[in-house]
Amino acid sequence: MNYVIDFSEGSKEQADLLGGKGANLAEMTKLNLPVPTGFTITTQACLAYLEKKEQLSNKLEAQIKQHIQRMEERTKKTFGSAVNPLLVSVRSGSKFSMPGMMDTILNLGLNDETVLGLIEKTGDARFAYDCYRRLLQMFGDVVCGIDKNRFEEQLDFYKSKKNYRSDTDLMAEDWQALVSIYKDIFLEVTHHAFPQDPYEQLTLAVEAVFRSWNNRRAVTYRRLHDISDKLGTAVNIQEMVFGNFGSESGTGVAFTRNPATGEKGIFGEFLLNAQGEDVVAGIRTPQPISELENLMPEVYEKFLKLSGLLERHYKDMQDIEFTIENRQLYLLQTRNGKRTAKSAFKVCLQLVEEGIITKKEALQRINPTMITQLLHPVFEPEQLKQAEVFAKGLPASPGAANGKIYFTAEQAKKASEQGEKVILVRQETSPEDIEGMVVSEAIVTSRGGMTSHAAVVARGMGVCCVAGCEEIYVDEFLEQATVGDVTLRQGDTISVDGTTGTIYRGSIPYVQGDEWQLLETVTNWGKEMSRIDVKANAETPADIKMALKLGAQGIGLARTEHMFFGEQRIFEMRKMILAEDEPSLLAPLHKLKEFQKEDFRTMFELLKDKPCTIRLLDPPLHEFLPQTEEEIIHLANETERTVGQIKHRIAELHEQNPMLGHRGCRLAITTPQIYEMQAAAIIESAMAVSQEIGLTVVPEIMIPLIGSKEEMAWLRERLVQTVQQIFEEKQQIIPYKIGTMLEIPRACLTADEIAETADFFSFGTNDLTQLTYGFSRDDSVKFIGAYEERKLLKADPFQHIDEEGVGVLMKIAVEKIRKYDPKIKIGVCGEVGGDPQSIRFLQKIGVDYVSCSPYRIPAAILTIAQESA
Ligand code: PEP
Ligand code: MG
Secondary structure: OOOEEEHHHOOHHHHHHHHHHHHHHHHHHHOOOOOOOEEEEOHHHHHHHHHOOOOOOHHHHHHHHHHHHHHHHHHOOEOOOOOOEOOEEEEEEEOOOOOOOOOEEEEEOOOOOHHHHHHHHHOOHHHHHHHHHHHHHHHHHHHHOOOHHHHHHHHHHHHHHOOOOOHHHOOHHHHHHHHHHHHHHHHHHHOOOOOOOHHHHHHHHHHHHHHHOOOHHHHHHHHHHOOOOOOOEEEEEEEOOOOOOOOOOEEEEEEEEOOOOOOEEEEEEEEEOOOHHHHHOOOOOOEEOHHHHHHOHHHHHHHHHHHHHHHHHHOOOEEEEEEEEOOEEEEEEEEEOOOOHHHHHHHHHHHHHOOOOOHHHHHHHOOOOHHHHHOOEEEOHHHHHHOOEEEEOEEEEOOEEEEEEEOOHHHHHHHHHOOOOEEEEEOOOOHHHHHHHHOEEEEEEOOOOOOOHHHHHHHHHOOEEEEOOOOOEEEOOOOEEEEOOEEEEOOOEEEEEOOOOEEEEOOOOEEEOOOHHHHHHHHHHHHHHOOOEEEEEOOOHHHHHHHHHOOOOOEEEEEHHHHHOOHHHHHHHHHHHHOOOHHHHHHHHHHHHHHHHHHHHHHHHHHOOOOEEEEOOOOOHHHHOOOOHHHHHHHHHHHOOOHHHHHHHHHHHOOOOHHHOOOOHHHHHHOHHHHHHHHHHHHHHHHHHHHHHOOOOOOEEEEOOOOOHHHHHHHHHHHHHHHHHHHHHHOOOOOOEEEEEEOOHHHHHOHHHHOOOOOEEEEOHHHHHHHHHOOOOOOOHHHHHHHHHOOOOOOOOOOOOOOOOHHHHHHHHHHHHHHHOOOOEEEEOOHHHHOHHHHHHHHHHOOOEEEEOHHHHHHHHHHHHHHHO
16 A cells, blocks of 8 residues: 655645645645655554554655655755755645644754754854754654653743843754753653654654644544544655754744735745744744835735736645745645635635636535624624724734633633633633633633634634734733733633734623625625525515515515514403403404514515415414512403403413424414404405505415414315405405424325315424424423434434434425426425535425525525535
8 A cells, every 4th residue: 555645746736645734735736836855654654554553654754764765865864864955844634724724844854964964054153953852842742642842941041040131132052952851751751861863753753743633633623623533644755855054044824814814915924934833823923925025026926926826726825835935935735725714715716706716616605604704793883983902913813802810721612611701812822722722702812913823713703802912911810911001810701803903891781793795796696506495584674675675586485473572562462362252262363463564564565575474373472471479460450350360261271292282273263253363464464465555465375384284284174264354355366375294293294185285385393303302392402412422413403403213204295295286386394494514304305495684694595506506
């Protein structure tokens, strides 16, 4: 088995085998770009190593050796040579990028002898010892698990002893002394001397990178991003180039477009005289890339040219790592850049405009879940004017948040578990902080730039972040943050504006932000390409307006019970429920009808010619009855009854199992007047809008909780009679439909029979799941978590459709209905109708539309477009 592939042999299509980084290094090599030479050890080698109880096979070791020899030939340097040493970097790289989650070692190959060779070759002892001490530190950390702080403490101690302020004050002999101090730390912790044999260093490093696939932070990251544990990581071995080789060297990271806003143009930063890890780890705050133009214009020009070439080649915004060694530019990595939702949308639109990709390709690139991030919150402008600024930093990830500050990931996590809104404030973050970052409303760091760990991770998660806020002195030990004479302590409240980079004292309320324009363009493209419609579950004017703004193609579910909750309405409702005979039922019904007519009219006017499905009353009546003593007394007084009588009626309506009790169509079997009133209100308002403003409304009246053809036929008959009567009275006829929901398993199994009297169907997957699994939709939160943890359930079936159970019932129903009449419309209006993962399944079984809450509409449209294409 070939476990090692040279950069010159691979290509970008091989990310499975070479990891993302390796595949792109190979691709860039193929394009003849200035990439230091090297090779990739495949993910299969990693999996084999982890499987074989973590032992590197002889075969793999031999292949690595062979490839090192090929590198020696190409570079004319020798691994382990005291004259002209070849030094390499060892970097992890899995199929999906997991920034900073796994490990990297630079300057590998240095030892007490080769360091002399490096001095000899470069004439720069300061540089060579600096490289050596970095190797000791990284190797110690990654391979042997020595706490990085052990080294940092010694460096700080050394500097203070010598009165040095910054690392640049250290001379060759200082770094040399530190090399020896670091070696002592190594010996003390591991009880072994630092390995001098470069091949031994390499083997240990490769093994450590393989093992890092299973370290805690990598596992957490994968859970969070739904990445499989079975992929393994590749390892890239590459000739070192040195960004820390004096003031004409440097290293940086740049995006070909702005990853936060999507704006076109190079966006990035670099550090002079530094090695790659310094930028990514956010240890020093870098300069914007535009300054490179002043310092080394020819390098800047070349970078612009190459980054443009890469963007066109990959047809996407690139995130490029580069190093400059003595004014020589090298590319160390390119990948499709991680970006905010806003940037992702903008870049897609630009690439379509520039003719680089098609609309179809653009839609495929947008992840439906990003839409939720698109509409970021912003602070209320009036409140913002009065707010007190605490500090300013870099606007690393947009959004607005407020919360209590915590200085360690652990404390943040604890506070969040107790229900607090937390903001993580740190000098800089590292992958170890991931669990604290995930629970934070916002992240603030005092060091590091726009591409630091905090910034990249926060953007990925859509969490607001201000990075590199250097004016804040963050003391993680004393748990306080100070600017001038203001000190904030753990638990104090701040507000963070990730869009401007400003931090305020106290809590500022925020409102949802909007990027309607971007969203509209994309949803319109989506609609052009979709084969099925997306409607809204909405009934209030505000929700309907929002739904239409977000692209709804109609209303798929208007729950009429939501219209009975105004003070006056509920009072009439209660009167209706208390009625003992037909005459006392009529007065409140009449009032309720007037309310409903008003509501339906508004709905029709807002929807114009779009379809509208109105569901008749569904919940058990006791839900409308008063709960408190005070309310009961009030109702008794208003209806001239005694408190005892009201309590008696409440007791009468009590049910042991209301979800399976007197609700849905069963209410109308016992009291048909309710549905008759609702149907009349629907038809009369539709007639009114057609007559007065010329709208052609075809109202769809939907009966809930039907379980048999007998129920459906009986109720349909009653409603048709009601409608006929209105037609006769008004001497006007309008088209309308009467259909039902499919939310009882029996209804699915007999759907063809029900279809005899139903004009349309809509799956109510909430009840259907409840009744198929026997999980109460109101109580299952108490145990579903345990099911998921014990892997007894793949996912909560109320959130993602249960394909094997509920899904099969749905399939049966669709087949039976289509067999009876292929033209009958079938929709889905349960919660899963707005869940991208479920929508893919629903589309496959052949439903005609999905209906969901307004904010889920754009993601649903996009998912359908992606599946339809
Ligand atoms: C359903 O049961 O899926 C449904 C849409 O109706 P409701 O949630 O109102 O019961
Ligand atoms: Mg239901």
